[in-house]
Amino acid sequence: MELDERKITILKAIIKNYMDTGEPVGSRTISKYVDNRWSSATIRNEMSDLEEMGYIVQPHTSAGRIPSDKGYRFYVDQIVLEKDSEAAGVQELMIKRIDRLESVLKRLAKLLANDTNYAALISGPRYQQNKLKFIQLSRVDEDKLLIVTVLEGNLIKNTIVHVRDILNDDELLNMNILLNSNLNGLTIEEINLDVISRMKQQAGSHADVVDLVLEQVAEVIRADSEDLQIYTSGATNIFKYPELSDNQKASELLQTLEHTELLKDLVDTGDDGENGTGIQVYIGEESPVQAMRDCSVVTANYELGEGIRGTIGIIGPKRMDYEKVLRTLRTLMVQLETTFKKEER
């Protein structure tokens, strides 16, 4: 059987209606929706066909129809196809003054959740190869040193360590020079025994400080590549959609959103999306996360230059407003990139 013009019109009408109401939609409703172009009986026949073809399903006999995963998939593909070239509409999303990337991401997730009324998820950037850019030792107390480690991509980490061996100002300056001249531009793999022993030799009586610093630096880099940061926001938005908010499902979904380690499958994809936009849509069972099989998930990969990449995602009911979500995500990508570029200037 072929998906002819009329079937497509009816299918779209069903999906649109279901998106609005969340209720199964019947043949009479559709008949009215298309200005009685066809009677409910005709619609019924077509619906019967559409069901046979797998685009819609009946939750139970003599209820209206709701779109199946395949139906949504068709709809989404249509949208992506039709609207992709269209200029993204102006959004009122505003990213204000930036302090730390982390706080931006958190705020962004909140904005996104508010704007869409779905749950939002955002992963902190992962850095491909962590090259050391800069190390700075400073004394903050008599016996405490502050180690500031700057990695490629201007990722900054601080550590305070206690030292037994107290350096005077000149020694500290020399130590800084020593560290930077030896370590700058190296990845953690490149800091081998050879480098270390050379540094220790140069450090002379303060070799143990070198040890201490290296240990902390290694720690910092490891910690950074290990735990992927994921922030979520608006998780409770799911209560706005009856089909998700029965206790069993809501509980499961919220628990998943709370335990970010369960979400890493969503942000792990280096995939650029089927159409090169970096945007991916998972409908129902397509989702890699078990608890989201009754939802749709839209993810987008952002890239802030220098190989710093992360993911933004929206989790909502299958009847989510794909058009809006896709539009919002696209706009956001652009905004995030420009804002960040301006910041970096």
Next chain:
Amino acid sequence: MELDERKITILKAIIKNYMDTGEPVGSRTISKYVDNRWSSATIRNEMSDLEEMGYIVQPHTSAGRIPSDKGYRFYVDQIVLEKDSEAAGVQELMIKRIDRLESVLKRLAKLLANDTNYAALISGPRYQQNKLKFIQLSRVDEDKLLIVTVLEGNLIKNTIVHVRDILNDDELLNMNILLNSNLNGLTIEEINLDVISRMKQQAGSHADVVDLVLEQVAEVIRADSEDLQIYTSGATNIFKYPELSDNQKASELLQTLEHTELLKDLVDTGDDGENGTGIQVYIGEESPVQAMRDCSVVTANYELGEGIRGTIGIIGPKRMDYEKVLRTLRTLMVQLETTFKKEER
């Protein structure tokens, strides 16, 4: 009417039972619970009295009784009274290696939620008066400076700024000396026009760099005192308690836990608790947060020395295991303090 020995025994039995089951408890149950010391009829008379005195309520006629807020209050006061001197039992709570305070707090919240099966809340420390301890400028790129600001209490903030005016190494060194000699030990209020103009004068041709740095420092300090960090964990634990997990209540509670600004009333109290332990128990309506009127909230204030204070809290059903929660929180305080002291050494 007096709360005699028998009434107390019965009241405790009711509360204990209700804590276990979450169901209203009837006279026969209590009669069995006290090894038939009294018959169900006697218990009924006593329960009638207890109800009249306000310690228990009937959710509806011919249901068993459940403790009222006043009943719980009595119970908690008893526990605090009886067990306060007792040495806190050994806890398996372990705080491992510390990197940043923030991550410790997050992990702590998670631990706490797991351990208790209630929702946990933890507020980052607020610093009473933010004195500048140390400022360090470093060049990270040709035209970018890293400003590391260390506040009293070793709170470290990083900012990267773009500079038009490029300093060479010597100038940078001098700028660092200039900044530190003028600003160290000052609170933000103390950085007045006088100080600023003096610094600009000393900076000579690089006065605009001073402006830039001061602006960022002011920003850092303001941001820090403004937004109180609150982390929550285990919010979905509330689904484990039927009396909290109907859709209406669960949704409201989870939304409140998600919007941390609504929680600040819980952590705002400089109060040390009625008995000087820094622990406070809010039962039902006593809670300052509207959405928690069906819960109990236990908060504890921690102090990491140098006026750095924050709050840890547990949110659970009114029938929470107060004894365990109080014990856990007390132990945690001690652990947090010692771990942190060791870290600071």
Next chain:
DNA sequence: TGTTAGCACTCATCAGCTTCGAGTGCTAAT
């Protein structure tokens, strides 16, 4: 041949009803 009107049928939902059992309050006996 495609479209439509009509009709019998299905099934979720809801209100009203009954039954069941846990639990109470009261009274009279111990």
Next chain:
DNA sequence: ATTAGCACTCGAAGCTGATGAGTGCTAACA
């Protein structure tokens, strides 16, 4: 003062029938 007994209450659970939205099928129509 305590207890046994009994009538009573009320929520929960199950059943019933009415309602109505929606379907599939058939026969008539253009």
